[in-house]
Amino acid sequence: MTGSGHSRFASQHDVELCGLAATGERRAFGELVRRHGSAVRGVLRRMGAQGAEADDVAQDAFLTAFERISEFRGEGTFAGWVKKIAARIYLRRLHRDRRLGAMTPETVADEAPHNDADAAIDLDGALQALAAAERLCVTMCFGAGLSHGEAAEALNLPLGTVKSHVKRGLEKLRTRLAPDDGAALEGRRDNG
Known part of the structure; x- marks a missing residue:
């Protein structure tokens, strides 16, 4: 786990990692997921997502973030940006499942x-x-x-x-x- 790739990215700032991920460096984005995955799942659980659902939505949020990484401008934190993505995905699921109406x-x-x-x-x-x-x-x-x-x-x-x-x-x-x-x-x- 402490390979040269991991140590190379572990010392870099989130904004730098986002820049590298935008050029296609998947390991840089992997470091972002490692850093912020539990916080994203925590927000989802607090919103009402249970266990596996929180994990699924967090995974979808990170996939969306990876696909749209070039849109991240560093004006806020990466963690805040991906949490917003996760919250919106979860809300779409609630609407789809019609649970929100209740x-x-x-x-x-x-x-x-x-x-x-x-x-x-x-x-x-x-x-x-x-x-x-x-x-x-x-x-x-x-x-x-x-x-x-x-x-x-x-x-x-x-x-x-x-x-x-x-x-x-x-x-x-x-x-x-x-x-x-x-x-x-x-x-x-x-x-x-």
């Missing part, structure tokens, strides 16, 4: 077990406690990096609806992830 604000995912003695922040567990539409909108806007407008267009929802889902979802996340006394959260707001 998502209403009242549809709430099963809550993950919560242990008050565990002080560690469990973002995945907190996201699972959101309504499906809230989880999807929050993850698209903050995990995949889509704007509210891009998320609204992708979901075929009014912009105000997406903004409402994001606002409610973030409020629920703040409440769930805040320490019992709320002091740490207030400190973060004052510093931000």
Whole structure:
């Protein structure tokens, strides 16, 4: 695994790797997949994709990114760019499967077990406690990096609806992830 090809690409910046991949250097793109594959799958899981589906969509996203690598201009991060591609592919699958139509604000995912003695922040567990539409909108806007407008267009929802889902979802996340006394959260707001 530590062959000369791997070490050659491991030290290069994502933008350099994208340039090499645009010239047909598949090993450079392989390094990008190695670096960012788990983050892309993580965003998809937070959006609601389960196991193999997250893997399949991530693979499709990287294939699309490879085919369109010359379109990446380095204005943002490669990771952000491929996450947006993955989110859009996943949303197309949701539309195709007509699962998105069943998502209403009242549809709430099963809550993950919560242990008050565990002080560690469990973002995945907190996201699972959101309504499906809230989880999807929050993850698209903050995990995949889509704007509210891009998320609204992708979901075929009014912009105000997406903004409402994001606002409610973030409020629920703040409440769930805040320490019992709320002091740490207030400190973060004052510093931000």
